[in-house]
Amino acid sequence: MTNMTTGPVPTAFNEETLKAYIVSQPHLFALFKNDLSTVQIDEIGDGNLNFVFFVSGNGPALALKQALPYSRISGGKRALTCERLAFETAALREFARLAPQFVPIVHHFDPEQSLLALEFLSPHIIMRKGMIDGIEYPLFADHISTYLANCLYGTSDFALSASKKREMVAYYARNIELCEITERLIFTEPFMDSVNNQWTSPALDGVVAKLQSDVELKIRVGALKHKFLTQSDALLHADLHSGSVMLTSLDTKVIDPEFAIFGPMGFDIGILIGNLLLNYFAQEAYEATGDGRATYRQHILETIEAIWTGFSKKINELWQNNRTGDAYSSAVFDSNDPAIRSAMDNVIASYLEGVFHDTLGYAAVEMIRRTIGRAHTIDFDMIDDKDIRSRCELKVLSFATTVLKKEKEFRIMVDLTKLAKLQN
Ligand code: SR1
Ligand code: MG
Numbered sequence: 001m002t003n004m005t006t007g008p009v010p011t012a013f014n015e016e017t018l019k020a021y022i023v024s025q026p027h028l029f030a031l032f033k034n035d036l037s038t039v040q041i042d043e044i045g046d047g048n049l050n051f052v053f054f055v056s057g058n059g060p061a062l063a064l065k066q067a068l069p070y071s072r073i074s075g076g077k078r079a080l081t082c083e084r085l086a087f088e089t090a091a092l093r094e095f096a097r098l099a100p101q102f103v104p105i106v107h108h109f110d111p112e113q114s115l116l117a118l119e120f121l122s123p124h125i126i127m128r129k130g131m132i133d134g135i136e137y138p139l140f141a142d143h144i145s146t147y148l149a150n151c152l153y154g155t156s157d158f159a160l161s162a163s164k165k166r167e168m169v170a171y172y173a174r175n176i177e178l179c180e181i182t183e184r185l186i187f188t189e190p191f192m193d194s195v196n197n198q199w200t201s202p203a204l205d206g207v208v209a210k211l212q213s214d215v216e217l218k219i220r221v222g223a224l225k226h227k228f229l230t231q232s233d234a235l236l237h238a239d240l241h242s243g244s245v246m247l248t249s250l251d252t253k254v255i256d257p258e259f260a261i262f263g264p265m266g267f268d269i270g271i272l273i274g275n276l277l278l279n280y281f282a283q284e285a286y287e288a289t290g291d292g293r294a295t296y297r298q299h300i301l302e303t304i305e306a307i308w309t310g311f312s313k314k315i316n317e318l319w320q321n322n323r324t325g326d327a328y329s330s331a332v333f334d335s336n337d338p339a340i341r342s343a344m345d346n347v348i349a350s351y352l353e354g355v356f357h358d359t360l361g362y363a364a365v366e367m368i369r370r371t372i373g374r375a376h377t378i379d380f381d382m383i384d385d386k387d388i389r390s391r392c393e394l395k396v397l398s399f400a401t402t403v404l405k406k407e408k409e410f411r412i413m414v415d416l417t418k419l420a421k422l423q424n
Helices: 015-024 026-031 084-098 127-132 140-154 162-172 176-191 205-212 215-230 265-286 294-321 338-372 386-405 413-423
Strands: 040-043 051-056 062-066 106-110 115-119 234-236 245-247 252-254 261-263
Touching: 015 026, 015 040, 015 051, 026 106, 062 084, 084 106, 084 115, 084 140, 084 162, 084 176, 084 234, 127 245, 127 265, 140 234, 140 245, 140 252, 140 265, 140 294, 162 261, 176 205, 176 215, 176 261, 176 338, 205 338, 205 386, 215 338, 215 386, 234 265, 265 294, 265 338, 265 386, 265 413, 294 338, 294 413, 338 386, 338 413, 386 413
Parallel strands: none
Antiparallel strands: 040 051, 051 062, 062 115, 106 115, 234 261, 245 252
C-alpha cells in the first residue's frame, strides 16, 4: 500500500516496535543514554486523529506521536494522509521560532514512519481538564496573548517579505484534508441537516431546527467561512481549543497544530475564546459549593478580557517596532515623522477592530459546532444529568446566536463578557 503524498505507508507502532525504532535512531537512542532496559512505553493518546506514546525512564521523557493513514476516531474507516504530521512539525518549528517559550521541543521527525518525537510535558495538564476541575491559571492570559501576537504577527505581511509569505502560504495550502475537516465541521454541517450532527435530544431539537433555518444567522456564518477560506493574513494554529493547551500555573505550551493554515487572525483567538466560554457555561454543572463556581466563572471572563487586551497591546508594540514586512513597510512609512506615525496608529487600530469582530464571530461559531455538530468537548460530554446539561447548552446556543446577530453592538471585550454574565 502506498500513500499518495508520502510514499510507503507507515506501520502502526506498538511498545516493542517503538523500542526497536528508538535503538535504530542514534540521536533518539542517545537521549536514553543508549540503554532502554528501564524505558517504559505506553500508548496514551486520547485525541481524534493520532496515536501518542509516552516514553519514560533513563533520560528525558518523550511523547511520540504517530499519524496513520486514517483518523483514530474512525477506527480505520476514515482515510487521511499521513502528511498531516509534516504540517504539524513545520508549524511547531515556525511557532517555536516566534514564541519559543510556549512551544514543546521537537526532538525528531520521521516522515516515512510518520512519527514525531516531542518533549513530554510534565507536570502540565490539558487546560480543558484543569478548567473542569476549577483550577485557575493566572499567567495564562499573558502567555497565550504573547504566543498569539508573536505567531500571528510574525507570519503576517507586517513581518514577512511578500516572497517568503507566498512561499509559506503555498506550502500550508496543501494541508487540504485537515482544512476540509475544519470547514465542514465548524461552518457547514452544524448549519444543515447532517447525519454527523449530534445534540442533547429532545431538549435541543426545537432550538437546533430554528437555528438551522435562520437565514440571517447562516449568512453571517457564511461570511465567516468565506473569510476563513480566502483571507490568508497569518499562519494559524487552526485548532487552538483548550485541549490544544498544556499548562501549569507557571508555564503554558501550545500543542497539536496539525490543522495549520493561513487564515484570518481572529480565527485562532475566536476558537480559543469560544472554548473558554463553553467551559464557562458548563461550570454550573460542576458546582460543588452551591455557588455555581461564581468565582471561577469570573476568573474565566477576566481571562478572556485579558487575552484580548494583551493581544492588542502586543500587536501594537510589534507594529510600532517590527514592521519588517512588505505591508506598510517602515521604508515607506517613516515612523519618525509624527504625521505618518499617527496615520499608522489609525491603520493598526482599524485592522484590530476587524480582528476583534472576527474573533467574536469565530468564538460563537465554535460554541455552536461543539454543541450540535460532530465533535463535542468533554466540558459538556461528561455532564451525566441530561437536564442540567441541556440547560447549559441552551444558554450556549442563545449566547452564540446573539453574538452572531448583534456583532456590530459589541465594541470591546467587556461587552461580550457582560452578555455571558447576563445569560448565566
Ligand atoms: C475528526 S476531528 C474533529 C475535531 O477534532 C480536532 O481537534 C478538531 O477540532 C476537529 O474539528
Ligand atoms: Mg488536536
